[in-house]
Amino acid sequence: MRVRQRLGLVLGAALVWASLATAQTRTLYEKQSPFNTVVVTEDGRGLRALLFNRNGVRQSVVKPGDPDHLELAYAKVAPIGLAFVESPRRVLVVGLGGGTIPSFLHKHYPRTRIDAVEIDPVVVDVAQRFFGVREDENLRLHVDDGRKFIERCREPYDIIFLDAFGADSIPYDLATREFLLAVRKALTPEGVVVGNVWSSYSNPLYESMIRTYEDVFESLYVVDVAGAGNRILLAFPRRIEVNKEDLIQKARRISREKAFRFDLGESVRYGFRKPGLEEAGGRVLRDRDKPSTLD
Secondary structure (H helix, E strand, O other): HHHHHHHHHHHHHHHHHHHHHHOOOEEEEEEEEEEEEEEEOOOOOOOEEEEOOOOOOOOEEOOOOOOOOOOOHHOHHHHHHHOOOOOOOEEEEEEOOOOOOHHHHHHOOOEEEEEEEEHHHHHHHHHHHOOOOOOOOEEEEEEOOHHHHHOOOOEEEEEEEEEOOOOOOOOOOOOOOOHHHHOOOOOOOOEEEEEEEEEOOOOHHHHHHHHHHHHHHEEEEEOOOOOOOOEEEEOOOOOOOOOOOHHHHHHHHHHHHHHHOOHHHHHHHHHHEOHHHHHHHOOOOHHHOOOHHOO
């Protein structure tokens, strides 16, 4: 009984702390950009969040000055691409947000050239002013359309992270067969594409996105994110059979060697799989079929 009482007290204290943090959340910045209403908030724990309207989902959550703090669950899974390219020379991140992924990668791979592309200039400004993103010779920020940036690519990347979201979903232009063909062309033969997408629960195009990836790439795997609606896609321009247990061990070794605050291998154990029944069906998304409501 005492153990249960103590557990109840601990859980109660955690809930009170979370409630206090939420209650203390304040808005630091709000501005209408050419694409969204960009909002930055800060809670009682000092965590800053980027939203694309006051009541929108959190696009990024950052602890300024601490790139190792990955608050959102998907951010602890996205680095799994590093298990396939352990010493990346060039990395591209499409969709900057608060700079969570670029800043984390730059901390642990300081010699890797990282290009982060963001279409919204206000988001780039906010990432620098409120989230601590700093450019240097190896981390470069580009205000540009992610698709056009990739289509102009002349030197391929070892890893391409696709993490661009609007207020409600991934832009249709960044989900089509034509776009993914350009992504494949911008990738080294031994590289990997890491795509962050929402599951079918909140994304009506999820099955079609999977179908489109399968149409363009030779191999595709899915990693379910524990406690979140995100799915991390791993796409390869080559045939590759991945042994899950081997991948778990490799991911754990990387976590130890790089001193990550989380075990990347646990993400693999929980959610790594080939596309299954949830992904059955769908259609290949093409530029010409873009819904008129998205114009």
